[in-house]
Amino acid sequence: MPAFDASAYGRGIADIYDATVRGLPTDQAVDLLHELADGGPVLEFGIGTGRLALPLAARGLEVAGIDGSAEMVEVLRGKPGGDRVPVTIGDFSTATADGSYALVVLAANTVYALPSQDAQVACFRNAAAHLRPGGRFVIEAWVPDPAAFRDGSALRLLLMTEDAVVAEAAVLSPAGQHMHTTRIRLTAEGVRLLPANHRYAWPAELDLMARLASMEREHRWSDWARTPFGDDSRAHVSVYRRSA
Ligand SMILES: C[S@@+](CC[C@H](N)C(=O)[O-])C[C@H]1O[C@@H](n2cnc3c(N)ncnc32)[C@H](O)[C@@H]1O
Known part of the structure; x- marks a missing residue:
């Protein structure tokens, strides 16, 4: 993490x-x-x-x-x-x-x-x-929604329009109530990776x-x-x- x-x-x-x-x-x-x-x-x-x-x-x-x-x-x-x-x-x-x-x-x-x-x-x-x-x-x-995770990880689509797709990959660490996410943003400008840490x-x-x-x-x-x-x-x- x-x-x-x-x-x-x-x-x-x-x-x-x-x-x-x-x-x-x-x-x-x-x-x-x-x-x-x-x-x-x-x-x-x-x-x-x-x-x-x-x-x-x-x-x-x-x-x-x-x-x-x-x-x-x-x-x-x-x-x-x-x-x-x-x-x-x-x-x-x-x-x-x-x-x-x-x-x-x-x-x-x-x-x-x-x-x-x-x-x-x-x-x-x-x-x-x-x-x-x-x-x-x-x-x-x-x-928090741990049920959305399988084997500690999840991938979900956050946005899909004609000019942008945003997905989020997430890894859960339940012992300390931590989650690490990286949003993957695809637009005409290219790919951006947006990482974030969470203590939920x-x-x-x-x-x-x-x-x-x-x-x-x-x-x-x-x-x-x-x-x-x-x-x-x-x-x-x-x-x-x-x-x-
Ligand atoms: C998701 S943005 C929200 C910005 C704004 N409140 C809004 O609703 O659009 C989170 C903001 O919190 C700041 N931030 C994150 N952790 C922080 C911390 N521990 N102390 C001060 N600012 C922090 C980030 O730099 C960012 O500007």
Whole structure:
């Protein structure tokens, strides 16, 4: 399993990241996050190229970020309004941003980019430390699905259009709840391999991490449209709240 590194993912994908997330329900996510922030300042862990942060800022919210990848943040800086978002370059399980926030956001499964349970617990504590009393921590993540693997590996098709095919090869290491994936992206420009490491966790484990950080779960939906979370949910949007 390649080493986890807060800057590696962005280094490998920054130039095409926005093209890879075009199909995500960004408008729905921004609507819900805007509502949960309730007019207060927002801090995004793993702010990346500003997919969520820039539309939130455009709606009048004060937005800041932490990210491990200078390359991703450079793409953010090149977008309208991107130079007005303060970003700390660092690991969001330990790095700090000035201010006290109404909402801390960790979207797009990025909690799993942290290498261990310890680092994820530290991340929840870091989120709580940045929140005002009563503030919220929102996580978007997939629900682990070991049944999708056979003999520890899986290959699945993620996208097939006339001009792009994206497949993902994945290897599971259940003892430490690790998964290594490489996305294979075929377009007219050629082949790109996009590797990523994940330390996955079930929703209940994330709830316990929140409790260790003195936060309680307020909501859990299976998507940004607030579809109720249930037995068949493959992902979740969970909202934790620091006590007032
Ligand atoms: C999948 S992207 C998500 C970007 C953005 N939040 C979005 O929803 O489009 C993950 C981002 O988290 C950053 N990242 C990954 N691990 C990190 C870590 N340990 N500390 C800080 N940033 C990290 C990456 O550089 C990347 O910008």
